Amino acid sequence: MKKFLAFVLACITVSAFALTGCGGSEKITIAVPNDTTNEARALLLLENLGFIKLKEGAGITATILDIAENPKNIEFKEVEAAQLPSVLQDVDYAVINSNYALEAGIDPTTAALGQEGAASAYANILSVKEGNENEPLIKALFAALSSQKVKDFIAEKYNGAVVSVVESAGDGFDASVDYAALAGQTVTVAASPAPHAEILAVAKEILAEKDITLEIKEFTDYVQPNNVVESGEIDANYFQHVPYMDDFNAENGTHIVSVGPVHVEPMGIYGGKQTTLDALK
Numbered sequence: 001m002k003k004f005l006a007f008v009l010a011c012i013t014v015s016a017f018a019l020t021g022c023g024g025s026e027k028i029t030i031a032v033p034n035d036t037t038n039e040a041r042a043l044l045l046l047e048n049l050g051f052i053k054l055k056e057g058a059g060i061t062a063t064i065l066d067i068a069e070n071p072k073n074i075e076f077k078e079v080e081a082a083q084l085p086s087v088l089q090d091v092d093y094a095v096i097n098s099n100y101a102l103e104a105g106i107d108p109t110t111a112a113l114g115q116e117g118a119a120s121a122y123a124n125i126l127s128v129k130e131g132n133e134n135e136p137l138i139k140a141l142f143a144a145l146s147s148q149k150v151k152d153f154i155a156e157k158y159n160g161a162v163v164s165v166v167e168s169a170g171d172g173f174d175a176s177v178d179y180a181a182l183a184g185q186t187v188t189v190a191a192s193p194a195p196h197a198e199i200l201a202v203a204k205e206i207l208a209e210k211d212i213t214l215e216i217k218e219f220t221d222y223v224q225p226n227n228v229v230e231s232g233e234i235d236a237n238y239f240q241h242v243p244y245m246d247d248f249n250a251e252n253g254t255h256i257v258s259v260g261p262v263h264v265e266p267m268g269i270y271g272g273k274q275t276t277l278d279a280l281k
Contacts, residue, residue, distance in 0.1 A: 027075040028279055030269075031087050031094040034078035035222065036061055037243040041267055042095035043067070045116045049269070051280050060121065060243045072280055082220050088272040092279060098161050098265035102194040103220075108161040112268030113277050122241045123165045123261035124196070126189075129229050130255040137187040138236060138259060139174050140212060144203035145238070145262045147172030153202045154195075154263055162195045165261045172206040183211035190217050190225035190237045199263070200238060222248075230254045238262070 032042040040062040046052050053069035054062050064076045079087055084096045085104035098108045108115070116122075126142050128135075144150070148169040154162050173179070187207070191197045197216050204214040217234055219225050225237040226248055237256065240248075241264075245256050269277075 027073055028093070028274075029075045029077055029091040031077045031079045031084055031091045031272075032064075033081040033084065033095070033097070035081060035244070036063070036247050037241070038081055038097065038267075039063055039078065041116070041122060041243075045095060045114070045267055045269065048116065049114050049277075049280075061247070074280075081222070088270060091272045092274045093269050093272055095267060095269050097267055099192050099195055101268070101270065102158075102161065103192070106270065108266070108268050109159050111270055112266075113271055115266045115268040117266065121243060122267075123264045124238065124241055125245070125261050126259040127226075127229070127237045127240065127245055127256050128235065128259055129232065130257045132235070133257055133259050136177050136182055137185060137212070140177050140179065140182060140207060140210070141187050141189070141203065141214065141236065142259050143170065143174035143177070144172045144206040144214075145199070146170065146260070147203070147206055149206060150199060150202050150262075154199060157198065158195060160266075162199075162263050162265050164263050166263075172203075173210070179210040179212070186213040186215055187236070188215045188217060188234045190219050190228060190234050190239055192220065192239050193218050195263070195265070196238050226252075226254055226256050229256060 033039050037060055040060050043054060043062050047054050051072060052067050055066045055068045058066035077091060081097055082100055084094045085100055085106060088094045101108050126145060128138055132138055146166045146169060149172060151164040151166050151169045154164045189200055191200055197218050200214065200216050207214045222240060225239045228234040229237045242258055248254060249256055
């Protein structure tokens with residue numbers, strides 16, 4: 001009897017190993033941003049890679065509830081975007097915005113297992129409170145961000161992890177602006193530490209040539225930059241794309257508008273417990 005029980009227990013153990021050790025019963029976990037537009041962006045990337053299928057018409061506001069087909073039985077963990085690099089070790093994969101990957105010391109050009117294209121819908125913009133988009137200081141700032149000097153810096157510094165979307169880069173100065181009248185003035189901008197603050201540092205040098213001071217205020221979340229621009233505490237926000245801005249305005253009753261696009265940060269899928277995409281194939 002004892003030998004029989006031992007045999008049964010051994011069989012159960014082997015069966016359990018076969019199911020878990022070979023991945024038969026374990027779910028693949030993928031962490032995605034929990035804000036509406038970036039979650040949709042992550043899901044669209046996974047759909048483009050062929051891992052899920054979204055419902056018909058689910059676009060830039062899609063959530064995990066819009067997943068129509070999930071053949072790999074993926075378990076999704078919705079995480080605040082800035083925290084995704086810190087949970088990477090606890091999940092199989094995470095879909096991370098390039099700026100947060102860069103801040104965490106992750107090189108998107110070598111570490112990303114898959115990336116979206118440079119989609120213009122997600123270009124990072126300079127934004128201000130409605131009514132201020134044509135203020136001379138703002139026009140001067142945007143001209144500096146749209147310069148060839150900034151475009152070259154982005155290409156050399158980020159090697160494809162961040163891509164300029166400025167088509168006709170100039171010398172950094174707007175011919176319609178009276179720079180002499182702006183001499184001695186300061187413009188304040190909310191930004192993430194990387195890459196936004198780093199890019200702004202180049203624009204700061206351009207503005208300094210006209211005796212204009214650019215003061216960069218660093219933030220690590222998406223929400224506060226829009227709030228301080230809405231309140232008038234800070235002049236501009238260089239830390240979001242249009243889909244996020246539109247969703248933020250709708251949810252919060254704010255009045256933030258785009259001045260223009262500067263760069264795009266291709267979102268990527270990164271390995272945590274997994275080192276390749278083989279588990280999803």
